[in-house]
Structure formats: C-alpha cells, structure tokens
Amino acid sequence: MRRFLFMGVIALCSLALLAVGGTYGANLYYATGHGTNCADCHEMADNVGVVHASRHRNAGCTDCHEASLATKLRHIRVHLTGSAPESIRLREADVQQMMGNCQKCHRQEYAGWHAGPHSATYSEIFANAAHNQKRRLMDDCFRCHGMYFDGAVRDVVQPQNTTGPWHLTRPKMADQATIPCQACHWIHREGSPETKPAERISVAGAAVHESVGFYDRREQMHFGAAMLTIPALYDGARVLKVSPDQRQALCYQCHAPRQPEAMSIAATNHWEPQAGSGDDRTPMGVHEGLSCLSCHNGHNESAQASCATCHPAMSHCGLQVEKMDTTFASKASQHNIHWVKCTDCHRHGVPQVKRSVMAAGQ
Amino acid sequence: MLNRREFMATSALAGAAVAAGCKAGSRTWYRFLSEHDVGSLTAICDQIIPADEFPSASQACVLTYIDLQLTRHYRRHQQAYLGGLEQANLLSRKEFGVELAAASPQQQFAIAQAVEKQNPRFFDLVRSHTMQGYYGSPRHGGNRDAVSWRMLGLDEPPVRGRAQYDFTAGRKP
Known part of the structure; x- marks a missing residue:
C-alpha cells in the first residue's frame, strides 16, 4: 500500500513538474526563437512571417498572446490531429485576453x-x-x-x-x-516600429498607418484603411464634397449611409446614398469637406476643444462657437454639429449688417 | 510496473523523442510542397498570371493557397502535382539544362506551353487553382490583400448602412 502511495506521489509530482517545466520551457523556447520556433508547427508560419515585418517585430509572441498550459495543449492537439483551421485567426476569447496586453504598452491609447x-x-x-x-x-x-x-x-x-x-x-x-x-488594428500588418518623427508637423498630410484596418467578420480578415472605400455622397441633389482623408475610410465601414427607400426622390434620381442617412455623419453645411479626424480624436472619439483648431473663439455672428445652438454644446439641440448650416439660423440669408462686417474683414 | 528509475528514464526519453520529432526534417513554411516544388510551381503560376501593375500569381500568395488546399480539400491532387512538377523540371533540364525555377522567363513560358500540351490534366489543374487563389477570398490563403478585387475595382468590404429589414412584414395585426 505504501509502495503504491509512494509511486502515486512520485507520479503526481512528475506531472506537476512536467506541467510547470513544460509551460515555462515552452515560453523560453518560443521567446528565444522570436517566433520562428512557434512556426515549427507549420500552421502558424504565415502569421509568424508577417509579424517579422510588422510594427510589432520587436515584440515576442508571448508578449501579446496568451501561452498557458491549456493553450499549448490545445495547439498540440490541433497539430497532431491535423484539425487546424484553414486560416489561423484569433477567437474572441483570445482577442479579449490580448487587450490587457495591448494596454501594457499603449496605456494612453487604451x-x-x-x-x-x-x-x-x-x-x-x-x-x-x-x-x-x-x-x-x-x-x-x-x-x-x-x-x-x-x-x-x-x-x-x-x-x-x-x-x-x-x-x-x-x-x-x-x-x-x-x-x-x-477591430481597427491589424497587429501583424507590415510596418515599421514607431519612431520619433523627424519633424513635429508633417507637410505631407496625415499618413494612413498600415496597421490600421477594418476587421471584416465575413472574410475573417482585416482590410487596410488605405484600400477601403470613401463613398461618394449626395446632399439632396448636390454631390457633397467629402474629405479625401483615407483614414476616415475606416469610420465609414460602420458609420455608413443607407441606400434610399425605393421610389423615393433620391432613389428615382439616383442621388444616392444621401449623406446623413443611416449611421452616416459626413459633415455638411458649414463643416462640409472636413474629415472625421479633423475633429474627433482617434481613440476616445472626443471632439472636445477641436473647434479651436480652425475657429477663433467668436463666430462671424459674434457668438462663442462652442456655445452656439448645436449638438456640440447640447445634445438636446436641434442643430446637429455634423450638418449645421448658416441657413438653419439665418433663414432669410446672412444679415446685411453682418455681411458688411464680413466684407470689411472685421 | 515501472520502478522509480525506469519511470524517470522513460519520461526523459519520451521528452527527448517529442523534441526530436518536432525538429525533424528541414524547416519549410509550406505544409505540403517542398522548397523545390514551390520554385517550380512559382514559375508555372507566374506564366499564367504574370506581374504587370498588379502583382503576379506568386506575389499574390497563390502558392500559399495551393499548398494549403493540397493538405485539405485538394488532397486528392497531391500526386498529380508532384508528378506534374517533376515532369516540368525534367522538360526544363532536357530543353535548357537548368531546373525550371532557374530558367529565364522566356524558357519558363516555353516549358509551361509544353506542359500544357503533354500533360493537359495537370496544367488545367494548376491553371484552375491559380485562378481560384488569385481571385478567390483571401481567407483561403491567396489573393493577398484582396489585390485582384482592387484590380477589378470591387469595393470590399462594401460601404453599407446597417440592414433595415422590416421584421414585422407579413405578420398578422
């Protein structure tokens, strides 16, 4: 009986040792090869290959990916049974878990x-x-x-x-x-590690980071923002001027206009899609032609304090721009900041006295 | 029953065997094709879809698609590929004295034409799979970055507002 007990304890200790040793040993194995050791199991070779050319090339696999014993055992099972999916992709549980690791380095963005x-x-x-x-x-x-x-x-x-x-x-x-x-970041996408820019302000315009892309659930892959479409939109019968800022193509994937109802005036005349329909928030009126990113911060979406980028504190009407009757000042306002027009308030045109002041450049 | 020494020795041997098994063979990032096969197949696929202002078949990862599918849905074509590629290399060596992968583009084109005549089944297979890999969904391994869809001017994914289906339609009041 004692002999069986002794062997049982030895077996349990050995298993525990194997589990701990296997977990840490495998982590070390993966870390030393900078991913190439992970790619020994061919299924993930493509993913390892592209990350070596990505912005995150200096990070190890386990800096972002969870590598518990259970995960490793799952990988082994998939490898040995040949049940790897056609394309290796993250499950939602992986994505949720990874966000904590994103936060470790990108604290401000998070x-x-x-x-x-x-x-x-x-x-x-x-x-x-x-x-x-x-x-x-x-x-x-x-x-x-x-x-x-x-x-x-x-x-x-x-x-x-x-x-x-x-x-x-x-x-x-x-x-x-x-x-x-x-959802918007293509972590394995090609790109150079972030470096301090040589110039504080670029004259070349806003760059579209290669790693920014839309995760398309249907295709189970990201599409880079640079290759996404910015729709041609109408404001009534008029073709709307839309900012060519390619970064906002990402926004349009969800903040998208709807096709007009069949037999509607817009549909009959092919003035479609109409700006402001569905979830579209393309600027019209006084803000026509602006990019989403002109006002909205990329991560928290806040437009707070963005007015001062373009406006003096006082409008031509002598009102404080941030306190005018728009949804910027109050969500209860009837005037959506995205498509507020001069004529929303000045229904009979810009007043003569104001026009003369404007003409005089005062 | 194993004694303690035998148990430890067996465990160590098992671990070593697993490690050796994992590292056995040369490292290749393709699942089925060897590096040599990939070189030969690249030559043929790039004659079917060569590069212009858009990438060639191999640049669009058609080889990844074919290799992947040869371990999955197209497992039945494995021998046809191995035989066909061997035949193509044999032709190249006979005609030009070099492996197909090392031949010039003109020589590769001539070999592709010869393969098309001598082994139409294999050539049709490669042509068909090249088209699938180049124009199909990127999630199957080919059409890298949806390059062929952009070439065709397709908006993918399309900009579309949320679906507005009327679920109440047809329902009795």
Missing part, C-alpha cells in the same frame, strides 16, 4: 478608448432597451459590434423580439468589449 463610446460592452449594445424596442437585433449587428464573436445574435441575447426584457445568454460577456483593439 485609456482614451476606454473613456470613449467605442469601448461599449455587450451589455450596453445588445441589452439596450431603448434600441431593442425600436428595432430587432440581427446578425448584421456583429459587423460592427462583436465582430469576433463566433455565433449568431440569438446566442448572445434573448428574447429575439421588440418587447423584452432582454438578457445576455452568457452573463460573463456583459462587460466584454464589442469593439476591441483588433
């Missing part, structure tokens, strides 16, 4: 994202009574919210109707981000 609307959680998006009463949830929601989720909307929230009350089917998802870092 804090900005966390303070802004793009950090909305599953609970805030899918169990939002105000939204769900107006419109039924559908799988298309995942295109912009929860793009890494592997399932249908019925797997996230129940009931599927407009009466509610709604609850998440997996309560642990409640606080998880629906727009994680990897």
Whole structure:
C-alpha cells in the first residue's frame, strides 16, 4: 500500500513538474526563437512571417498572446490531429485576453478608448432597451459590434423580439468589449516600429498607418484603411464634397449611409446614398469637406476643444462657437454639429449688417 | 510496473523523442510542397498570371493557397502535382539544362506551353487553382490583400448602412 502511495506521489509530482517545466520551457523556447520556433508547427508560419515585418517585430509572441498550459495543449492537439483551421485567426476569447496586453504598452491609447463610446460592452449594445424596442437585433449587428464573436445574435441575447426584457445568454460577456483593439488594428500588418518623427508637423498630410484596418467578420480578415472605400455622397441633389482623408475610410465601414427607400426622390434620381442617412455623419453645411479626424480624436472619439483648431473663439455672428445652438454644446439641440448650416439660423440669408462686417474683414 | 528509475528514464526519453520529432526534417513554411516544388510551381503560376501593375500569381500568395488546399480539400491532387512538377523540371533540364525555377522567363513560358500540351490534366489543374487563389477570398490563403478585387475595382468590404429589414412584414395585426 505504501509502495503504491509512494509511486502515486512520485507520479503526481512528475506531472506537476512536467506541467510547470513544460509551460515555462515552452515560453523560453518560443521567446528565444522570436517566433520562428512557434512556426515549427507549420500552421502558424504565415502569421509568424508577417509579424517579422510588422510594427510589432520587436515584440515576442508571448508578449501579446496568451501561452498557458491549456493553450499549448490545445495547439498540440490541433497539430497532431491535423484539425487546424484553414486560416489561423484569433477567437474572441483570445482577442479579449490580448487587450490587457495591448494596454501594457499603449496605456494612453487604451485609456482614451476606454473613456470613449467605442469601448461599449455587450451589455450596453445588445441589452439596450431603448434600441431593442425600436428595432430587432440581427446578425448584421456583429459587423460592427462583436465582430469576433463566433455565433449568431440569438446566442448572445434573448428574447429575439421588440418587447423584452432582454438578457445576455452568457452573463460573463456583459462587460466584454464589442469593439476591441483588433477591430481597427491589424497587429501583424507590415510596418515599421514607431519612431520619433523627424519633424513635429508633417507637410505631407496625415499618413494612413498600415496597421490600421477594418476587421471584416465575413472574410475573417482585416482590410487596410488605405484600400477601403470613401463613398461618394449626395446632399439632396448636390454631390457633397467629402474629405479625401483615407483614414476616415475606416469610420465609414460602420458609420455608413443607407441606400434610399425605393421610389423615393433620391432613389428615382439616383442621388444616392444621401449623406446623413443611416449611421452616416459626413459633415455638411458649414463643416462640409472636413474629415472625421479633423475633429474627433482617434481613440476616445472626443471632439472636445477641436473647434479651436480652425475657429477663433467668436463666430462671424459674434457668438462663442462652442456655445452656439448645436449638438456640440447640447445634445438636446436641434442643430446637429455634423450638418449645421448658416441657413438653419439665418433663414432669410446672412444679415446685411453682418455681411458688411464680413466684407470689411472685421 | 515501472520502478522509480525506469519511470524517470522513460519520461526523459519520451521528452527527448517529442523534441526530436518536432525538429525533424528541414524547416519549410509550406505544409505540403517542398522548397523545390514551390520554385517550380512559382514559375508555372507566374506564366499564367504574370506581374504587370498588379502583382503576379506568386506575389499574390497563390502558392500559399495551393499548398494549403493540397493538405485539405485538394488532397486528392497531391500526386498529380508532384508528378506534374517533376515532369516540368525534367522538360526544363532536357530543353535548357537548368531546373525550371532557374530558367529565364522566356524558357519558363516555353516549358509551361509544353506542359500544357503533354500533360493537359495537370496544367488545367494548376491553371484552375491559380485562378481560384488569385481571385478567390483571401481567407483561403491567396489573393493577398484582396489585390485582384482592387484590380477589378470591387469595393470590399462594401460601404453599407446597417440592414433595415422590416421584421414585422407579413405578420398578422
């Protein structure tokens, strides 16, 4: 009996030693090869290859990716059984876990994202009574919210109707981000590590980082912002002037206009799509031609203090621009800051006295 | 039953065997094709879709697509590829005295034409798979960065507002 007990203890200790040694040993193995050792299992060779040309080339695999014993065992099982998927990609659990590692280096960006609307959680998006009463949830929601989720909307929230009350089917998802870092960042994408720019202000205009891209749930891959489309839009019958800033092509993937209703005037005359329709926020009126990024900060989306970039504190009308009757000053305003026009207030045209002041350049 | 010494020795041997197995063979980042096969196949694929202002077949990762699919849905074509590539190399050595991968583009074109006549089944297979890899979805391994879609002027992914289906349509009041 003692002999069996002794052998049992030895076996348990050996297993524990193997587990600990295997985990740390494998981490060391992966770290020393800078990824090439990971690529020994051919399935992930492509992913390792591209990261060596990416902005994150100086980071090791395990700096970003979770490498617990359970994960390693899963990789071994997949490798030995030949059940690797056609393209190696992150699961939502991986994405959620990685965000903590993103935060370690990109603290300011993470804090900005966390303070802004793009950090909305599953609970805030899918169990939002105000939204769900107006419109039924559908799988298309995942295109912009929860793009890494592997399932249908019925797997996230129940009931599927407009009466509610709604609850998440997996309560642990409640606080998880629906727009994680990897929604807009293509981590393995080619690019050079960030360096201090030679000039503080570039005269070449805003550059589109290669690593900024939209994760397309359908294709299960990122599309670089530089190759995304900026739509041609109409303001009524008029072709709208849209900023050519390619960075905002990323915004248009979700803040997109809708096609007009069939038989509508816009559809009949092919004035489509109309700016301001659907979730589109393309500037019209006094702000026509501006890029989203002219006012919005990339991570927290805040437009606070952006007016001063272009405006003097006082408008031509003698009003403080930040306190004029627009949604910038108050969300209750009737005048959306994105498409406010002079004629919204000056319904009979710009007053003569103001016009003469403007002409005099005062 | 194993005694303590045998248990430790077996564990050490098993670990060494696993490590040796993982490192066995030359390192290649392709799953099925050897480096030599890749060189030969690149020559043929790039004659089917050569580079112009847009990338060639190999530059668009068509080889990755073919290699990947030969371990999956196209496993049945493995022998056809190995045989066909061997035949192409044999032709190249016979005609020009060099391996197909080392031949000039003109010589590669001549070999591709000869393969098309002598082994139409293999050539059709390569042509078909090259087209699939170049024009298909990037998630299958080819069409790197959706280059062919941009060449065709496709907006991918399209800019489209959220779906506005009327779920109440057809429902009884």
